[in-house]
Amino acid sequence: MTSTETPTVDNGVNVGALLDARKALADAPEAAQFQWRAETEWIKGTHSRGTVRTFRGLGAEQEHVSTFTFDADHPEQFAAEDQGATPVEIVLVGLGACLTAGIASVAQLRNIQLRSVKATVTGEHDILGILGGDPEVPNRFTSIKVHFDVDADATPDEIAALVAQSQKRSAVYDTLTNPVPVSVDVN
Amino acid sequence: MPQVTSVVIGAGHSGLAVSKHLTDRGIDHVVLERAEVANSWRTQRWDSLRLLTPNWLSRLPGYSYRGDDPDGYMTAAEVTAYIEGYAKEIAAPVRAGTTVTAVRRTDDGYVVETDQDTWRARTVVVAAGGATVPSLPDVFEAVPDGLEHRVAAGSGEEGVPAYRNPDDLPEGGVLVVGPSASGIQIAHEVQASGRQVTLAVGEHVRMPRTYRGKDVLWWMDAAGVFDDRYDEVPDLARARVLPSMQLVGTPERITLDLNALTRAGVRLVGRLAGVRDGVAQLSGSLSNVVTLADLKVKRLLRTFDEWAETDGAELTKDLPPGEPVEPTMLPESVPLELDLRSGEIRTIVWATGLKPDLGFLTALGDLPLWDRKGRIRHDGGVVTASPGLYVIGLPFLRRRKSTLIDGAAADADDIVTHLAGYLAGPA
Numbered sequence: 001m002t003s004t005e006t007p008t009v010d011n012g013v014n015v016g017a018l019l020d021a022r023k024a025l026a027d028a029p030e031a032a033q034f035q036w037r038a039e040t041e042w043i044k045g046t047h048s049r050g051t052v053r054t055f056r057g058l059g060a061e062q063e064h065v066s067t068f069t070f071d072a073d074h075p076e077q078f079a080a081e082d083q084g085a086t087p088v089e090i091v092l093v094g095l096g097a098c099l100t101a102g103i104a105s106v107a108q109l110r111n112i113q114l115r116s117v118k119a120t121v122t123g124e125h126d127i128l129g130i131l132g133g134d135p136e137v138p139n140r141f142t143s144i145k146v147h148f149d150v151d152a153d154a155t156p157d158e159i160a161a162l163v164a165q166s167q168k169r170s171a172v173y174d175t176l177t178n179p180v181p182v183s184v185d186v187n
Numbered sequence: 188m189p190q191v192t193s194v195v196i197g198a199g200h201s202g203l204a205v206s207k208h209l210t211d212r213g214i215d216h217v218v219l220e221r222a223e224v225a226n227s228w229r230t231q232r233w234d235s236l237r238l239l240t241p242n243w244l245s246r247l248p249g250y251s252y253r254g255d256d257p258d259g260y261m262t263a264a265e266v267t268a269y270i271e272g273y274a275k276e277i278a279a280p281v282r283a284g285t286t287v288t289a290v291r292r293t294d295d296g297y298v299v300e301t302d303q304d305t306w307r308a309r310t311v312v313v314a315a316g317g318a319t320v321p322s323l324p325d326v327f328e329a330v331p332d333g334l335e336h337r338v339a340a341g342s343g344e345e346g347v348p349a350y351r352n353p354d355d356l357p358e359g360g361v362l363v364v365g366p367s368a369s370g371i372q373i374a375h376e377v378q379a380s381g382r383q384v385t386l387a388v389g390e391h392v393r394m395p396r397t398y399r400g401k402d403v404l405w406w407m408d409a410a411g412v413f414d415d416r417y418d419e420v421p422d423l424a425r426a427r428v429l430p431s432m433q434l435v436g437t438p439e440r441i442t443l444d445l446n447a448l449t450r451a452g453v454r455l456v457g458r459l460a461g462v463r464d465g466v467a468q469l470s471g472s473l474s475n476v477v478t479l480a481d482l483k484v485k486r487l488l489r490t491f492d493e494w495a496e497t498d499g500a501e502l503t504k505d506l507p508p509g510e511p512v513e514p515t516m517l518p519e520s521v522p523l524e525l526d527l528r529s530g531e532i533r534t535i536v537w538a539t540g541l542k543p544d545l546g547f548l549t550a551l552g553d554l555p556l557w558d559r560k561g562r563i564r565h566d567g568g569v570v571t572a573s574p575g576l577y578v579i580g581l582p583f584l585r586r587r588k589s590t591l592i593d594g595a596a597a598d599a600d601d602i603v604t605h606l607a608g609y610l611a612g613p614a
């Protein structure tokens with residue numbers, strides 16, 4: 001049941017490297033311990049800027065090839081200046097990005113050529129919660145929906161399996177669907 | 188000190204299959220058993236349990252089902268009798284009531300200490316069971332006091348008694364954790380007893396009982412899926428931790444999947460992910476977990492159909508076409524929390540899997556015997572870190588069917604072949 005064909009499919013994912021890493025890390029579990037970081041600096045009002053540059057992993061300090069910034073704010077409907085996406089939208093972006101990356105990797109592994117992948121992520125939110133207008137209403141999304149349009153050389157079931165497998169291996173999906181202890185402190 | 192060429196630890200079907208192959212090769216040995224032959228089937232199964240494998244699919248070396256219902260499913264008592272019959276027929280040299288407490292290395296082999304005699308042997312085959320003690324997840328510790336607990340099978344561990352039957356539970360709601368063979372079977376009979384069951388569903392292996400009129404395990408066997416080898420399967424680490432098949436053996440040959448449980452009134456929720464302030468937190472991943480299982484079973488049935496069109500054409504020519512897989516239904520909204528202090532849930536049944544108990548091997552000392560999860564390292568049953576030591580009956584030891592009764596014959600043959608080669612020394 002093993003496949004020995006050389007891959008003719010290219011989704012731009014180096015699956016060989018990922019599989020090698022999985023094998024290597026299974027034997028060296030310390031190296032698999034990563035820490036991801038983001039710094040957020042308040043600018044004005046609800047506007048802040050997030051910066052992502054360093055992380056730790058493979059047993060060492062690591063750095064992205066460049067520094068990435070993310071402006072976050074709230075829309076004018078919230079009497080804000082709309083200098084960036086709202087933080088909840090950034091969460092949706094993270095989920096869509098994580099699942100999409102997963103689809104590309106799994107497709108490569110399964111020798112499926114992708115032509116286009118588009119995720120539409122929507123989160124339902126009752127903002128009475130965050131406004132403190134109704135103590136029964138939680139702050140979080142009440143539900144999140146991800147709709148995928150995938151065009152690929154594969155059957156509908158194979159495409160459905162790509163999407164399902166990407167959820168199974170998604171850090172953001174897992175973080176959103178399962179409890180994670182969050183601690184916050186101040187200097 | 189009594190001496191033999193080989194000590195076999197455990198007189199379940201695995202140890203007996205090894206014994207038969209040792210006898211056939213003229214290798215003198217004993218089978219040390221802490222209780223009686225087939226102890227696991229006498230003491231570690233709930234009352235109503237039947238095999239989920241059909242009677243014919245219990246072939247042991249030189250022995251097979253001889254009754255008049257090859258397609259039926261044995262009760263635990265029938266399995267006990269079946270295995271006892273085997274031990275007699277092969278005249279296995281079983282020492283019952285002998286618990287192995289430590290295995291140590293010597294210059295030329297092993298010393299096997301027991302609560303009776305101490306044995307010397309050149310080789311040791313560990314057949315002490317791959318599924319004898321329950322694995323409880325970490326969240327077990329976080330559950331608030333005041334609930335009854337049961338483990339699905341195995342000996343009562345950490346003070347948690349084993350589940351026997353619904354009457355043994357208090358009235359009131361029951362949370363069953365784990366949707367594999369034991370979880371679904373227990374959920375089904377407890378719900379039928381009038382208690383509301385909530386089933387926490389993580390990853391599972393969905394299976395219809397029959398496909399195209401044949402037992403699904405007939406297909407697994409005939410199409411060669413059960414024979415997939417450990418050194419050929421693409422992801423062995425994953426294959427070794429796959430949950431048991433979601434099947435039940437009943438005279439009516441019912442399919443007991445999540446839809447059947449829903450129709451019976453069982454409430455499905457996501458995996459039990461945590462407990463905070465007495466409230467169980469249930470994973471929001473339920474829909475993906477059922478989608479994965481639906482897609483996988485469809486792929487499996489397609490594998491069968493492909494085989495039926497090629498190598499299996501002759502065997503399947505009179506079978507009806509395949510039935511489509513009904514998608515798993517989920518309610519519009521599934522709760523993400525369950526208050527464990529409200530009194531709604533009175534009992535939790537932990538159907539979260541079983542693991543081996545190989546504590547007697549720790550006396551071997553500082554060898555690289557264990558992986559980082561505490562599982563024994565072996566290459567298809569050969570414990571390479573300790574020459575002359577073997578294990579059998581662990582998940583996907585050498586084949587997909589390694590933990591099934593039907594899997595022991597080929598595995599025991601391979602292992603005893605290796606063992607005989609080891610005794611003969613380098614060629």
Ligand SMILES: Cc1cc2nc3c(=O)[nH]c(=O)nc-3n(C[C@H](O)[C@H](O)[C@H](O)COP(=O)(O)OP(=O)(O)OC[C@H]3O[C@@H](n4cnc5c(N)ncnc54)[C@H](O)[C@@H]3O)c2cc1C
Nearest residue numbers: 197199200201221226227238239240287315316580591592
């Ligand atoms: C709930 C359940 C249902 C199952 N249903 C099926 C099924 O339908 N079909 C199927 O084919 N398989 C089934 N299996 C899998 C498998 O057949 C059983 O697990 C079977 O018991 C394994 O046989 P074994 O000989 O490997 O181990 P066991 O039957 O566990 O035998 C091990 C023996 O070793 C003895 N022992 C352990 N430690 C020591 C020691 N220190 N000293 C001396 N003796 C010791 C034990 O007393 C026991 O008799 C099921 C398993 C479980 C748990």
